[in-house]
Amino acid sequence: MTQPAFRPVAEHGVLVEFADAINDAAYAHVRHLDAMLAAHGFPGFVESIPAYVNILVEFDPLLTDHAAVIQALHGLLALKPAPAATTTPREVLVCYDADFAPDLPEVAKACGLTEEEAIAAHLAGDYAVFLYGFAPGYAYLGGVPPALHLPRKAAAVRGIAAGSVIIAGAQCLVTTLTMPTGWWIIGRSPTQILRPDPAHPFLFDVGDRVKFRRISRREFEARQ
Amino acid sequence: MTARFQITHAGPYVSVQDGGRPKLMRFGVPASGAMDRLALQAANLALGNPAPAAGIEVSLGGLALTCTEGAVTLAVAGGGFIVEADAKHGSWVVLTVQAGQRLIIRPGPWGSWAYLCFAGALQTGHWLGAAATHALSGFGGGKLAAGGSLEIHDPRVNQALNGPIPCPIFARPRANLRVTLGPQDRFFTAETLHDLLSSRFALTTAYDRMGVRLSGPALHPAAPLNMPSEPITRGSVQVAGDGVATVLLADHQTTGGYPKIATALDCDLDSFTQLRPRDAVTFQAVAPAQAIALARAHAAAQRAYLLALMRPR
Structure with a gap:
């Protein structure tokens, strides 16, 4: 592996960057690194925030410093990955x-x-949670089939309802808040990503696989 | 026993806040909590409450309450607000208010945020274990609005606490923000980095709990804006395509695709938030090791100040 860049972030973080552009490696x-931090941590470790090409590692400046953290990260990066656990895909229901689905006609037309x-x-896609970002529960799912x-x-549309299933490029997202979006709205999901269960307040973990299942209007309303 | 207040006026951004909900950024959830965490802790400790207990964050929009039932000792800390109850006070004060009395908190000579805490249990909603209100979603204790009410269970009245709370020098507005450069300083020319560190910027009125937009020299990125979305922290100095810098604050979005030219030290942010729109701010770059030393010195001074508040005055 080529050495990642370690970029200091104020007095409390190190951004570990593996590439400039999105790629699988x-x-x-x-x-x-996220898995190794969860399993082993280091003295003063606070939290890690994974993204596409980098991961922000937050630490307590009263307990450690950038140099010690970078040294600990070198050690964690050298550890062998644990064998990937086979997981059941999370199911997200969607009514089209x-x-x-105000944008479905235009999406279909643009894609021929x-x-x-x-x-x-959309249903055939094999999705995975790449990261949460932007706002609570906004899970960025990669895996939209190239055909879509x-x-x-060009401009965001305001007031898009929570639960909207939206796509842009290879990404799909189920919104959790009523917000503006410039993505294409192709359905609505009754599946709650923000959950009332305090032990598991979010439906997904980063890395989870996700499948969409189509439901009727009647089933959608029954689950509201 | 209960003390009850009717809300007769609440400006925009007046909300329930506490010590925040840390360690959830990986789920898109910023820590939120008080914009000026020191002031919230001071108000709580002056009453004998736990330091991060829930209180009311009062914006420049102000707050007016009428006590309709019971009596309670309360504290106001943060900024130089004006507090009217039995008499006119400045913030950094402990008072006792009883049924029939009005409590008005409005902007005074300085500061953008004041904290109202009660000796007792403020009844409030929680989300993910914290009462802090996340502005974008409204999750948590929520915003205050005229016509609503506040309820304090098991209110304590302790007239012996009434009187001023010392306001430490580090609670005053900070017009010089210490930063580490980057993590995307490489996307800017040496001239632009020089502009960042040698120019006066000012806060604009585009200032809310998510962040504050600055005015000043344009800081145009030299590289194309196609970086993948990546984590943002409280204190990130993000530059949009138009060269305008924004300092991200308590309710910041957790990821973004704009370059961060610098990141403000967290130990400077409480006092930075007490600046007001149009106030000037400058940036000073420090090395990471210096940032650690500054954070530790600040934590020691803050701890000594807060411990002294816990002793009987």
Whole structure:
């Protein structure tokens, strides 16, 4: 492995960067270091925040410093990855009814598909949680099939309901808050990502695999 | 026993805050909590409460309450606000208020945030173990609004606590923000980095719990803006494509794709948030080892100050 860059962040962090642009190898290194930090930590470790090409490692400046943290990170990076555990994909329900999917006709047209073909393509995707970002519970899912890849819209649309299933490029996201978005809205999910269970307040862990399952309007309403 | 207050006025961004919900950034959740964490702790400790207990964060919009039931000793700390109850006070004060009395907190000579804490248990909602209100979602204890009410269970009245709380020098607004450069300083030219460290910037009115936009020389990134989204922290100095810098604060988004030219030291942020729109701010770069030394010195001074508040005055 080429050495990652270690970038100091104020008095409390080190950003460990494996690449400049998104690629599978860099993300695998992020996941590996995140797992090693969760398993072993180091004295003064506070939390880690994984992203696509880098991971922010937060520490307590009263207990350690950047140099000691970077040394500890070298040790963790040298550890062998644990064998990947086989996990059951998380299931996210989605209703594609027209009023829940205002952009579905335009997405289908831009991709040269019928609406049913676009839905089938979305359902066929094998998704994984790359990171949470932006706002609570915003889990960025990679794995949108290439047939549905579209750049985001030129301008964001305001007031998009929580639970909207939105796509842009290779990414898919189920929103948790009513927010503006420039992504394409193709459905609505009753699946709660922010959960009332204090022991497991978020549906996904980073790295989880995700499958979408289509539901009818009746089932959607029954689960509201 | 209960003490009850009717909310007759609450400005924008007046919300329940506490010590925050740390260690959840990997789920998209910033720590939130008081913008000025020191002031919240001072108000609580002056009453004998745990330092991170929930209180009310009062913005420049101000707050007016009427006590409708019971009596309670309370503390206001943070900024140079004006506190009207039995008489006119400045913030950094402990008072006792009883049924029939009004309590008004409004901006005074300096500061952007004041904290109202009660000797007793403020009844409030929680999210993920904290009462801190996350502005974007409203999750947590929530914002205050006229017509609402506050309830304090097991209120304590301790007239012996009434009187001023000392305001330490490090609680005053900080116009010189110490930063480490980066993590994306490499995306800026040497001239732009020089501009960052040698120019006067000012806070703008685009100032809320998520962050504050600055005015000043444009800090245009030299590299194209195509970096992958990456983690952001409280204190990140993020530069958008138009060259405008924003300092991210308590309710910051947890990831973003704009370069961070610098990151403000966390130990400077409480006092930085007490600046007001149009106040000037400059940036001073420090090496990482220096940042650690500054943080430790600040923590020691803050700890000595807070411990002294816990002794009977």
